[in-house]
Amino acid sequence: MKEVKFAVFTDLHYDHIHDGQRRLKNFIADIQEKDIDFIVNLGDFCKATKNNNSLLDILNSTGRPYYNLIGNHDSDSCDREEVLRFFGMKDSYYSFKYGDIKFIALDTCFIQYDREYVPYCKKNYDSSAGIYPVLPEEELNWLKKELKEECPYFVILSHHSFENEFMKRGVHNRNEVQQLINDINKTEKRVLMCLNGHDHADSIRKIGDTYYFAVNAMSYIWFGPQYEHFTYSEDIHERYPFIKDLVLYEEGLYTIVTILPDGNIKIDGMEGCFQTVSPKELGIEGDWNGRAITARISSLNTDNNK
């Protein structure tokens, strides 16, 4: 097999920031130079409205395939069907193959009430007494079937993490998924890595033989009204009322992941900085949502022989 190389970004949250187009265009310009096979968007991209079709045009302009995942905020102002239509997706979870690697894209935006699973829709999670985010039983069974296919390597993509333990950040039934992955790794097949967005933070953690990679957001960290700050022009604050609660990164963070024929992984990270004010200047230090606060994406070079 030849190496497989893809670009990943997540959590643009286009409608909440003033410079989303710039971030996306810079990303596209950067990756044009690189010999990548496809692009992955791990979710929380934008509102699924006609006005935002231009963002899809930007992604399409690369001529490379791109794969979308649904984030918790993508359906904040519409239902699931509209999001799928916007992205031209047939299903909210699916798989695709490049070389010897099967990529499995999951939809973790569900609320569980006993044995019933309700997809996120118009912020229904906000007032819900149910369990969320969760991978529904039917989808978990589908994942098990996918992992049974004859294929040496797998990569799992999801909006929410399968290892973040902090409050409701990670997928509720993540232990079941981790167990499934560990079982697969005992055979001749291997789940090389799981990639997620949503955490707006940078983390790479190895559990068993699998790397769990939380990809930092393309745009910002949300700290909430408690840390509001007015560091942009009046006009920007008027047009983007939530920007006062965010700390934006200057760069549109993204990463390039290469999977080598022997299963080794190379992550080309990115160093960034905060745009107008740092969390430290706002009095925020330590962890946030169970992750270190940072405007960067880490690099990684694995060596299976070690």
Ligand SMILES: [Fe+2]
């Ligand atoms: Fe999210």
